[in-house]
Amino acid sequence: xxxxxxxxxxxxxxxxxxxxxxxxxxxxxxxxxxxxxxxxxxxxxxxxxxxxxxxxxxxxxxxxxxxxxxxxxxxxxxxxxxxxxxxxxxxxxxxxxxxxxxxxxxxxxxxxxxxxxxxx
Amino acid sequence: xxxxxxxxxxxxxxxxxxxxxxxxxxxxxxxxxxxxxxxxxxxxxxxxxxxxxxxxxxxxxxxxxxxxxxxxxxxxxxxxxxxxxxxxxxxxxxxxxxxxxxxxxxxxxxxxxxxxxxxxxxxxxxxxxxxxxxxxxxxxxxxxxxxxxxxxxxxxxxxxxxxxxxxxxxxxxxxxxxxxxxxxxxxxxxxxxxxxxxxxxxxxxxxxxx
Amino acid sequence: xxxxxxxxxxxxxxxxxxxxxxxxxxxxxxxxxxxxxxxxxxxxxxxxxxxxxxxxxxxxxxxxxxxxxxxxxxxxxxxxxxxxxxxxxxxxxxxxxxxxxxxxxxxxxxxxxxxxxxxxxxxxxxxxx
Numbered sequence: 041x042x043x044x045x046x047x048x049x050x051x052x053x054x055x056x057x058x059x060x061x062x063x064x065x066x067x068x069x070x071x072x073x074x075x076x077x078x079x080x081x082x083x084x085x086x087x088x089x090x091x092x093x094x095x096x097x098x099x100x101x102x103x104x105x106x107x108x109x110x111x112x113x114x115x116x117x118x119x120x121x122x123x124x125x126x127x128x129x130x131x132x133x134x135x136x137x138x139x140x141x142x143x144x145x146x147x148x149x150x151x152x153x154x155x156x157x158x159x160x
Numbered sequence: 161x162x163x164x165x166x167x168x169x170x171x172x173x174x175x176x177x178x179x180x181x182x183x184x185x186x187x188x189x190x191x192x193x194x195x196x197x198x199x200x201x202x203x204x205x206x207x208x209x210x211x212x213x214x215x216x217x218x219x220x221x222x223x224x225x226x227x228x229x230x231x232x233x234x235x236x237x238x239x240x241x242x243x244x245x246x247x248x249x250x251x252x253x254x255x256x257x258x259x260x261x262x263x264x265x266x267x268x269x270x271x272x273x274x275x276x277x278x279x280x281x282x283x284x285x286x287x288x289x290x291x292x293x294x295x296x297x298x299x300x301x302x303x304x305x306x307x308x309x310x311x312x313x314x315x316x317x318x319x320x321x322x323x324x325x326x327x328x329x330x331x332x333x334x335x336x337x338x339x340x341x342x343x344x345x346x347x348x349x350x351x352x353x354x355x356x357x358x359x360x361x362x363x364x365x366x367x368x369x370x
Numbered sequence: 371x372x373x374x375x376x377x378x379x380x381x382x383x384x385x386x387x388x389x390x391x392x393x394x395x396x397x398x399x400x401x402x403x404x405x406x407x408x409x410x411x412x413x414x415x416x417x418x419x420x421x422x423x424x425x426x427x428x429x430x431x432x433x434x435x436x437x438x439x440x441x442x443x444x445x446x447x448x449x450x451x452x453x454x455x456x457x458x459x460x461x462x463x464x465x466x467x468x469x470x471x472x473x474x475x476x477x478x479x480x481x482x483x484x485x486x487x488x489x490x491x492x493x494x495x496x497x498x499x
Contacts, residue, residue: 044488060379060498063411066193066448067481069203073196074485106190109205109255112247113229113238136251137234156494158377196482 044155046077051086051160055104056096060160061089065107067158072114079153080117081146082138086160087123090134108135120146165227165241165332170274183215183280184208187254187269195257203257204265208276213250215279217289221361222279224332225300239275246272286360293359300362302326308354310341335367374398375406375491377484379498381415382429387497388416392432394495399439406487409445409476411498414453417443417476430473437475444487450478 049068055061064080071078082089094105108117117138124131124140131140141149150157187206195203213235220230220237227240235250244258246268254272259265306326317338319325328334336342342351355363376395380387395405409416421430437443447467450456456478458468467478488494 043490043492044494047485047488059411063379063449067410067484069193070196070481071485071488074482074489076485076489102191106205106207106253107193109247109249109253110191110193110203112236112249112255113231113245137236137249139233156488156491158494158496160379160498 044076046079046153047071047156047158048150048154049078049080049158049160051080051082051089052084053160054085055089055094056099056101061086061104062102062107064158064160065104065111068111068115072111076156077153078115079149080111080115081120081141081149082117082123083120083146084123085127087119087127087129087134090117090119090138091129092133092135105135108137112137118146118149165224166271166275170271170278181281181284182277183210183212184252184273184276187273189262189265189269190253192262192265195259197258202259202261202265203255204259204262206254206256206265206269208252208254208273210252211250212248212252212276214283214288215276216248216250217294218279218282218286218361219248219275221289221293221297221359222282222365224330224365225297225362226331230294230298242268242271244268248272248276282361289361293361296357296359297362300330300357302330304357305329305336305354305366308350308357309339310347310350312341314341316340329366332365335369337367337369371402371404372493373404373406373491375408375484375487375494377408377410377494377496377498378413378416379411379496381412382421383423383426384412385499387499388413388429389427389432391495391497392429392436395436395441396432396439399436399441404442405436405440406442406444406491408484408487409443409449410481410484411449412453413498414445414450414455414478417445417472418455419471419473433476434473437473441475443476444479444483445472445476446481446484447478448481 049064051061051064053060068078068080089104094103096103118141119138121140121142186209189204189206192202192204195201216235216237229238236247238245238247247255306323309322311322313321317325329336376391378391382388398405421428455469455471456467460467469478
């Protein structure tokens with residue numbers, strides 16, 4: 041019987057427009073605190089979540105950019121390169137703590153850590 | 161013998177640092193999330209009023225290797241001190257886990273401020289660390305320290321074996337000065353080798369003494 | 371005995387996700403699996419009592435039947451409270467938050483339970499947009 045020891049959390053939504061970005065980060069923290077190795081992959085529109093300079097005060101909504109720093113050091117965050125290219129986002133527009141990955145690395149991460157894969 | 165790692169890292173025999181050479185004067189707490197390690201506790205992220213890229217490597221070099229990790233790619237350093245994880249990012253963000261409430265968060269940030277400003281004082285004094293110094297500390301294990309000790313298991317340090325002292329020192333739980341035989345002329349070469357292995361920052365942090 | 375955990379992020383009726391999740395749960399329960407259903411985001415609407423779906427299959431009724439067959443159902447308190455289901459402080463003995471709006475056998479607990487279930491599951495399936 042194979043039991044989950046790791047989980048990949050894939051976020052494909054825009055922050056603020058959808059609760060699931062906040063929900064996904066919240067779940068990532070819960071999994072990591074319960075000793076599941078958790079990683080977060082930002083894919084498709086999810087790559088917007090890691091952009092610098094988010095000013096969410098006017099929305100009365102938690103700042104997603106700042107929340108990524110609460111994931112450190114145990115939960116690593118990866119950003120899908122092709123999704124960035126499609127949206128015209130350069131590396132220097134993202135927060136410094138995320139790692140940009142291409143498709144091969146994405147697949148490798150899913151294979152290595154994807155005992156459970158949750159896509160938001 | 162319990163050693164306060166925070167005190168170890170912020171002890172300075174020099175006069176009080178002048179205000180003009182402080183890197184960080186205040187923090188702003190930006191967000192909190194639950195920290196499920198302790199029920200009801202929080203984790204939080206704060207923003208310093210300066211960039212911290214200059215001090216990340218120095219904080220790494222100054223910390224007992226057993227309680228610090230350095231993420232070179234992100235240029236961030238994580239300390240396992242004060243019963244929680246404190247991550248210091250080059251952008252000036254600080255991530256802290258396992259905190260009771262916002263009051264405690266502010267107390268912790270005061271301590272983090274001291275660590276950062278002490279490291280900045282060292283930066284002003286010594287400049288940017290060399291890559292080889294960082295590599296040497298990255299590879300530091302208790303065995304490297306053990307190889308420089310007398311290896312006689314004399315127990316004068318309060319531990320059963322030299323290896324036990326080496327391991328405990330690395331975790332920040334003992335000081336190298338506890339090995340009194342190292343001061344003997346007989347072990348002059350050992351002491352010199354130890355100083356070289358540790359480098360100026362770790363020498364001070366691991367309590368080698370002058 | 372194999373264990374399946376289903377993570378449901380959608381409420382009933384708007385998407386068919388809840389129906390499919392319950393269908394899979396039913397088949398798995400019939401095969402003798404242990405089945406856990408964790409409700410997150412709008413999934414916390416699924417156990418609401420008093421559902422009267424005019425033309426669509428009633429999700430509440432199906433859920434009640436499956437709870438009777440052994441389905442374990444828990445919901446995240448953050449999401450449930452936001453949507454108005456939490457009616458008091460957590461009961462210490464059961465670690466459950468009270469709600470008269472929930473069918474019996476569906477409990478508002480916390481997100482902790484999801485990773486705990488995952489660790490003991492052979493498979494985890496996620497339903498959600």
